[in-house]
Amino acid sequence: VQLVESGGGSVQAGGSLRLSCTASGFITDDSPMGLYRQGPRNECELFSISSHGSTYYTDSVKGRFTISQDNAKNTVYLQMNSLKPEDTAVYYCAAGPAVVPHYIPEGDCDDEYNYWGQGTQVTVSS
Numbered sequence: 001v002q003l004v005e006s007g008g009g010s011v012q013a014g015g016s017l018r019l020s021c022t023a024s025g026f027i028t029d030d031s032p033m034g035l036y037r038q039g040p041r042n043e044c045e046l047f048s049i050s051s052h053g054s055t056y057y058t059d060s061v062k063g064r065f066t067i068s069q070d071n072a073k074n075t076v077y078l079q080m081n082s083l084k085p086e087d088t089a090v091y092y093c094a095a096g097p098a099v100v101p102h103y104i105p106e107g108d109c110d111d112e113y114n115y116w117g118q119g120t121q122v123t124v125s126s
């Protein structure tokens with residue numbers, strides 16, 4: 001099982017980026033897919049989930065970020081608009097049974113319950 005993120009980069013505040021997370025070894029439609037980020041304070045933050053047609057966002061990204069899935073490509077996308085400097089972080093995707101709103105890994109965005117991508121850096125300058 002492998003998750004590979006792509007699409008990170010540097011952008012000015014107010015700009016947009018689109019991240020992709022492509023899975024191999026399992027079918028994304030069968031598993032909750034989560035998006036997390038780890039910023040300068042080094043805390044892992046769960047901010048979006050896509051699961052069986054339903055989506056979840058935290059207030060920090062609601063209205064600016066959109067998660068979507070292309071099951072034919074086994075890929076999850078994150079469209080990020082109106083980016084702010086505080087969105088600067090390493091962005092991760094994860095898949096598995098512990099991708100739920102009330103659970104966030106302690107410390108790094110990694111745990112033994114889910115599969116994780118390698119992360120992609122997003123930097124937003126003011």
